[in-house]
Amino acid sequence: SQQGEEDPQALSIQEGENATMNCSYKTSINNLQWYRQNSGRGLVHLILIRSNEREKHSGRLRVTLDTSKKSSSLLITASRAADTASYFCATVFTNAGKSTFGDGTTLTVKP
């Protein structure tokens, strides 16, 4: 399978703590994207990181990409209860932009 795999499957933290989620994949990519999904809703795009980039920031989000290890991480700093959701990494292998998703990390932030 070429899909990304997130780790851990589930993460529970207290509000204010940082949350780190990891994604591993198997083949070379064009880019890697992180999405958030609240229960029963559509996916919200968070960050896109290209294969020639190593780190990107967006507000409280920090994404790193290590193409030599075929892995990425998503860090959410100073978490809030509203960050409670499932987080997916999606790898894009071709110029078609088709994304291959992992099964996600379920994050619970306790107030």
Add this chain to the structure above:
Amino acid sequence: DTGVSQNPRHKITKRGQNVTFRCDPISEHNRLYWYRQTLGQGPEFLTYFQNEAQLEKSRLLSDRFSAERPKGSFSTLEIQRTEQGDSAMYLCASSPTRGGDMNTEAFFGQGTRLTVV
């Protein structure tokens, strides 16, 4: 433009019936994708359009599934002779190509939840 719109939001159908879902992408997004998601899993790719051309279909898409994007704008996904295993959330996404840059984010709709009874 308020984003990608999918209709209906929910559909309950009896096994063996045909269903059709509609997706209205963000205006001027020339790429459109359909995904299927079951509980506890990530979305699985079904098919992809560049304008009106269907350029890729997953092996997951059996002969009972067909998708169209007749004028390069909205798209429909039809499932014929539905089976209980078709029960899932069907997600549509669109993305632009900016100046030929294919590395652009996809914007997802809220999905159509199908229940086959």
